[in-house]
Amino acid sequence: MTTWFISRHPGAIEWARQQGLRVDEYLTHLDPARIRAGDTVIGSLPVNLAAQVCEAGARYRHISLELPANLRGVELSAEQLAELGARVRPFDVRPICIEEEL
Secondary structure, eight states: OOEEEEOSOHHHHHHHHHHTOOOSEEESSOOGGGOOTTOEEEEOOOHHHHHHHHHTTOEEEEEEOOOOGGGTTOOOOHHHHHHTTOEEEEEOOOOOOOSSOO
16 A cells, blocks of 8 residues: 655645655656555545545545635745644545536
């Protein structure tokens, strides 16, 4: 079982290291074909990719934080992430079946 940390942000990678997260592979982009049942994926993935992780039988852990509007689009440091209360939270993301798509 592999723990993947997916982020293109150096501050997020440094933050993860400072948190002592057990990570086997740091990647800037997720290839869902590499994910196996029992793996853990940590990141801030788009919902469709998070769903693919969960459908593969892996666990998805989302990097959650309260980001003020003035910091959107800003490259954050590990220190800023800590100050903003960044944390890793488990999510189970699944698509639902509906008869008619929007």
